[in-house]
Each structure stands twice: as C-alpha cells, then as structure tokens.
C-alpha cells in the first residue's frame with residue numbers, strides 16, 4: 003500500500019506537474035487480479051481498486067494500518083465501476099450492478115470481491131454501523147446545472163446523514179448527461195473535510211481536466227478513466243471533460259454536513 007503524507011497550500015506555487023501528480027493523483031488503482039490501496043494522511047482516507055478478473059480477491063490489512071483485519075478500526079464504501087459483481091461480507095453476498103454502492107461497517111472481518119471492478123474508500127471509524135447496499139434508485143437524486151452551462155448532471159447521495167449511516171464517511175456518485183462536461187461549477191472548498199473524486203465511465207481516449215488548489219492559485223491535472231484525485235480541505239475540486247463521464251465523490255473529516263462548503267464564484271478564481 004502506497005502511503006502519502008499531507009500537504010499544505012503553500013507548497014503549490016512553484017510545484018511541477020510531476021510533483022502535483024505524485025501528491026494528489028492515484029493513477030493505477032485498477033490492476034487485474036489485485037487490490038491496490040493508497041493511504042493518504044489527508045483525513046487518513048484510504049482509497050483503492052479491486053479488479054478480480056482471475057477469481058475472488060480478499061481484502062487484507064496492510065502493515066501501515068497495524069490492525070488484525072482491515073475493518074478493525076475503519077469503515078468502507080464500495081462502488082462498482084465495472085460490470086456486475088458481488089461483494090461478500092462475512093459470508094453474506096451483496097450483488098452490485100454498475101454504479102451501485104455497498105457500505106461495510108467497522109468490525110466486518112472478511113470482505114471478498116468477485117467479478118466487477120470495485121472502487122474502495124475507507125475512513126477511520128469509532129463505532130460499527132450495519133452493512134448496507136444501495137442502487138441509484140435508493141439514492142436521493144438531485145438534478146443540477148443545465149445544458150446551457152454544459153453541466154447537466156445528477157448527484158446520487160449514498161452514504162450521508164439522511165441515507166446509509168456511517169461514522170464519518172460521506173459518499174455518492176454524480177452522472178453527467180451526454181453533451182455536459184463541467185462538474186462542480188461553481189466550485190467550492192470545505193475546510194472541514196477532505197474529498198476524493200474517482201472519475202469513471204470516461205472513454206479511454208478522453209480526459210478530465212481537473213482543477214485544484216486555493217481558489218486564487220489553481221493548477222490542473224489531466225486525468226484518465228478510473229483515476230482518483232485527492233482534494234485536501236483547502237483545495238477547490240472541479241473539472242471539465244472532453245466527453246461526459248461519471249465520478250464517485252467521497253469525503254471524510256470533521257462533519258458529514260454536505261452543505262457545509264464555501265462556494266467560490268468563478269470571478270474569484272485565478
């Protein structure tokens with residue numbers, strides 16, 4: 003498991019493209035036959051990919067966690083970004099179709115992935131909440147933006163204060179309509195939470211130009227399908243694709259209040 007230390011906004015001026023990509027971008031989470039994990043010290047979020055193409059894969063606890071099993075002190079959100087698959091938690095199978103979600107609470111000992119392509123997000127947890135599955139039809143769809151702004155999209159909230167209960171993890175999926183390319187515009191920061199975006203359903207020949215940094219000192223990262231970008235609490239996070247796409251957004255930190263964010267007007271951005 004790769005471990006990345008936390009960052010500060012005063013590291014951004016003068017940062018090279020390679021430095022930015024090495025700190026904030028997870029380029030290779032999905033590798034056939036593997037579970038790849040990345041531990042970020044930004045709110046101690048672990049992100050990963052499980053691609054069980056040659057048989058089931060079991061989630062183990064890597065050494066940096068110093069725990070007997072992965073969910074001993076953690077909770078986990080899973081979104082299937084591939085074909086239909088199954089996640090089995092302590093012997094109970096949960097079939098997940100494309101874009102469906104499973105929350106696995108602290109204390110679950112065995113998590114097994116079969117078929118599909120599973121994106122994983124985990125945060126530290128102080129209590130156990132029940133494992134729960136949800137499809138797009140169970141999430142609260144919120145239609146935002148419009149064709150005139152090239153940002154006609156639907157936000158599906160899965161794990162949040164009024165949905166699947168968790169200790170601190172908040173997670174959902176946003177789906178852009180064909181012809182819409184902008185996400186999260188106008189953009190925002192949230193000083194009390196780190197957020198990670200995983201872009202998916204982006205055709206291989208296309209890219210998302212993701213903006214990050216302080217609102218008055220932005221940088222861009224050029225991102226391909228199934229790559230994740232870490233957004234520390236001080237950073238904006240928004241992007242423009244050369245095609246439409248979907249993304250999983252997931253947060254951890256001080257609170258679970260989705261609306262607790264600082265909106266940034268486009269005129270304030272540099």
Ligand SMILES: O=C(O)C(=O)C[C@H](O)C(=O)CO
Pocket residue numbers: 146155157175176185186187192197239251263
């Ligand atoms: O399209 C959007 O706008 C989003 O999906 C925004 C994310 O949900 C987000 O950044 C929540 O803090």
Ligand SMILES: [Zn+2]
Pocket residue numbers: 190191192197239
């Ligand atoms: Zn956000």
